[in-house]
Amino acid sequence: MTVLESFGARLRRAMDERGPLCVGIDPHASLLSEWGLNDDVAGLERFSRTVVEAMADRVAVLKPQSAFFERFGSRGVAVLEKSVEEARAAGALVVMDAKRGDIGSTMAAYAESFLRKDSPLFSDALTVSPYLGYGSLSPAVALARESGTGLFVLALTSNPEGGEVQHAIRADGRTVGATMLAHLAAENVGEEPLGSFGAVVGATLxxxxxxxxxxxxxxxxxxxxxxxxxxxxxPRVFGAAARNVVPNVSRGVLRHGPDVVALRDAASRFAEDVRVAVAGV
Incomplete structure (x- = not known):
């Protein structure tokens, strides 16, 4: 099996060449309506195809939210499969936002669904939840290493409810969120130019x-x-790590659709603003 160059290396290059930006593909009902589309599979397909056409050949990362496709059943998942395939073919890295988390063989099956190279939903990285214990992610970590893909682990999320878990103090005096960051740092030791195991950290915190x-x-x-x-x-929120931040923008870009040029212009502005902001870090 041909192993991809590591996700971290591919991500670093994509961010340097295309700008540090991740655009979400979030076809929720209200946004479909704003675009003049029906909340059905045809609307979903039109929306996703437009975002991929507008973005995939120029932004570093596209991040489809799996739930918005899964709600339409097998036909929605088929649209997701096509979107992932076409986005990767155009040069974007795809982070599947599925936030999977389980134990043992079930975690392994989730990982295989998105990180196995012959899977219809094969993506460059997957969001995962570590709150059954970081060790529960071991099957996904192992497959990511084998396939040259990556993980983004929920660590310090932007939703207000997350604090009751992520900011809880462990017996050793460290918060749960800090513990997750420490695990990820250990996964990335010695990796150049960037490790493949990332964290989800809210920019609003x-x-x-x-x-x-x-x-x-x-x-x-x-x-x-x-x-x-x-x-x-x-720079204020992330300090010295700002250069490794992959800002995720969804509505801020997508609200400019369905006009392809307007979508591209919005994404370009965000990417350039981020590039300027982190240039001095």
């Missing part, structure tokens, strides 16, 4: 100076745009 964010891996950062954070906030 404010001062994170008490956390060791420099894990030698990417930091997928939701919250830029419609949720209130701006590219200028990235």
């Amino acid at each position: 404010g001062d994170l100076s008490s956390y060791e964010l420099d894990i030698n891996g990417p930091l997928l950062a939701p919250g830029i745009g419609a949720q209130g954070a701006t590219p200028a906030d990235i």
Whole structure:
């Protein structure tokens, strides 16, 4: 089996060449309506095809939210498969936002669904939840290493409910979120130019100076745009790790659709603003 160059190396190059930006593919009902599309499989397909056409040959990362496709059953998943295939063929890295988390053979099956090279949903990386214990992710970690893919582990998420788990203090005095970051730093030791095991860290969380964010891996950062954070906030929130931040923008770009040129222009503006913001870090 031909093994891909590591996800971390491919991501670093894509961010340097195309700009540090991840655009979500989030076809929720209200956005379909804003685009003048029906909330059905035909609308889903039109939306996804337009986003891929507009973005896949120029942004570093596209991140489809699996749930918005799964809600239409097998026909929706078929649209997702096609979107992933076409996005990767056009040069974008695809991060599947599925937030899978389980144990043993079930975790292995989730990983195979998205990280096995002959899977119809094969993606460059997968979001996963570690809250059955970080060790529960071992099958996904192993397959990611084998296939040259990556993981983004929920660590410090932007939703307010996340704090009751992620900021909880363990017996050793460290928060649960900090523990997840430490695990990821250990996965990425010695990897160049960037490790393949990243964390999800919200850009809206404010001062994170008490956390060791420099894990030698990417930091997928939701919250830029419609949720209130701006590219200028990235150095303040992420400090020395700002260059490894992959800002995730969804509504801030997608609201400019369905016009392809307007979508491209919005994405270009965000990417350039991020590039300028982190240039001095």
